[in-house]
Amino acid sequence: QVQLVESGGGLVQAGGSLRLSCAVSGRTLTTYTLGWFRRPPGKEREFVAGLSRSGGSARYADSLKGRFTISRDNADNTAYLQMTSLKPEDTAVYYCAIRGGPVVQDTIGLYDYWGQGTQVTVSS
DSSP, X not given: OOEEEEEOOEEEETTOOEEEEEEEESSOGGGSEEEEEEEOTTSOOEEEEEEOTTSOOEEEOGGGTTTEEXXXXXXXXXXXXXXXXXXXXXXXXXXXXXXXXXXXXXXXXXXXXXXXXXXXXXXO
């Protein structure tokens, strides 16, 4: 059984930082492409960042480049999302996901497994 469990969310002031983690079990992470998505209040789920199996190719939503960094530790089967200079508009539920294909994708339907999400709230 595949399970993805996010952690690290919480309440932070604008300008602060958080690091989200996603622990994967039931699958070997090295064979999967990673994705982080988020769902702001009242909005649709949107792509945040993606990372290839080897970690050599990353992709970010244009509005987040330079503030968010996606990474992975294949030895620990864990994915990370480092978020800096947080803004109130970053408030959302953040989800990690994995897909079996080799290409980083920003399309929700192309991901095979999802976590339950972790809430990030940025106060002004």
